[in-house]
Amino acid sequence: MIDYKVRVAEEYVTATTALQSGTTYWQRTKTLIAKGSYRRSIVTLSGFNTLLYYAGALFSLLGLTNPALGGLIPAGTNAFFVLVGMTLVDKVGRRGLLMFGVPIMLAGLVWNIVAFHYLCIPTGGFLDTSYKYDTKLVGIIIGGIVLFTTGFGLTYSHLAWYQSEFLALEVRSVGSGIATTANWLANLVVSVSYLTELETLTPSGTYGLYLGFSVVFFIFAVFCYPETKQLSIDETSLLFEEDWGVKRSRQMRQERQEAQRRLADSEMTEVATVHVQARKQKNSAVTRSEFNNFMGMMPKG
CATH class of the missing domain: 1.20.1250.20 (MFS general substrate transporter like domains)
Known part of the structure; x- marks a missing residue:
């Protein structure tokens, strides 16, 4: 457990040093x-x-x-x-x-x-x-x-x-x-x-x-x-890498909104697919039931 905590601390220090060295004063x-x-x-x-x-x-x-x-x-x-x-x-x-x-x-x-x-x-x-x-x-x-x-x-x-x-x-x-x-x-x-x-x-x-x-x-x-708005702390820290971040913030938020829209569309598509499959199974079950009833009404001999 102690070794794990030490390793996490070392990785954090390494990542922080790399981040600071990647930007100018x-x-x-x-x-x-x-x-x-x-x-x-x-x-x-x-x-x-x-x-x-x-x-x-x-x-x-x-x-x-x-x-x-x-x-x-x-x-x-x-x-x-x-x-x-x-x-x-x-x-x-x-x-x-x-x-x-x-x-x-x-x-x-x-x-x-x-x-x-x-x-x-x-x-x-x-x-x-x-x-x-x-x-x-x-x-x-x-x-x-x-x-x-x-x-x-x-x-x-x-x-x-x-x-x-x-x-x-x-x-x-x-x-x-x-x-x-x-x-x-x-x-x-x-x-x-x-x-x-x-x-x-x-x-x-x-x-x-x-x-x-x-x-x-x-x-x-x-x-x-x-x-x-709509940006995480990690995303916010990237805004000032090139300029003052106004345009990049707008771009990042648009990309996030587009990703959320695509995710919502995919979820709706998945729900619709499940619904259609459920209807098909239900219709199939009704058809078999009607067939069995019909066969039961047929004279035996």
Whole structure:
């Protein structure tokens, strides 16, 4: 038994070494960047964390009487749409959910940029706690925040934590470490700079910055983020051997669907054949029974 376990371990090490030697350093590095750092960075650089950290301060600047309760708006919206996204992710796929949800998030950011611009015209483009802002414009901004959070909850809020499905066993620990480091570095930058950005870039400029990051990452997703729906972990690890894997993922899933279709057709054919044979046997049995009855009615002599 011990010899068997040692032999299995040796074979695994040999296979892992052969796999790593078959790829270049750039191939392994770009895989880790695409699989881990991309999604974990955009979680923070999109600006959502600032809504959670500074929702009270932001709503206080907007003139809400109870700004602390205002923080429940992005948190509650995010929690609800995370559940919706997790329900849909295996049906429409990771990439499909991104292509649908991220434009909603971008629309929310554009909404806020325009709304903050008109809201802050009386105060020179900046938020001023001593000024009483138009409640209608404040409501419009809250609507933009809800729209942004809806798109974020459907996509990055939970998809960012799926990076391990992209990582083969031999690089999973390193890839997870890189992704976590990227996430917390981006979180540090955004959380420290947010209030300063409001005072220097203006609220519209701040959300314009987040929009820029989100657009760049969305373009990256369009061309470099492969779909993993219907693919096994072993198949997923092969996506990045040649390029970013988008076309190969589509091809592999089409081949799998075609194989499943042929298998289903063959199973249906087999079932139909068995059914026909059963009918033939039944008909044959009926014929013999009728013949025996007929012979029994014949006069003997």
